[in-house]
Amino acid sequence: QVQLVESGGGLVQAGGSLTLSCAASGRTFSSYAMAWFRQAPGKEREFVAAISSSGGSRNYADSVKGRFTISRDNAKNAVYLQMNILKPEDTAVYYCAASRYSGSYITGPNGYDWWGQGTQVTVSS
DSSP: OOOEEEEOOEEEETTOOEEEEEEEOSTTGGGSEEEEEEEOTTSOOEEEEEEOTTSOOEEEOTTTTTTEEEEEETTTTEEEEEEOSOOGGGOEEEEEEEESSOOSOOOSGGGOOEEOOOEEEEEEO
């Protein structure tokens, strides 16, 4: 069992930056691929970024490529999402997720086994 807790959300102006953090419980964190998803009101949950268990491979949605960076610290059982050049369309609840698989290629929510409660990110224009 893995428990995930996100933090770092908030209100930011367009063009600004935020860093989200996700703290994970469990002794096998370093064996799981991790990802960030987001869900805006009235929309389906969508993939944002994923990182392999070792951190050596990353995968991004086209909409955030070049602006967002996913990273992890296996010693701290944590994963991060650095978000730059934020746009109003980035407004959503952001969720951290863990997969029992190790690769960064899984982009569908069904491929992830554990989820955090979410943190709100609001970007004003």
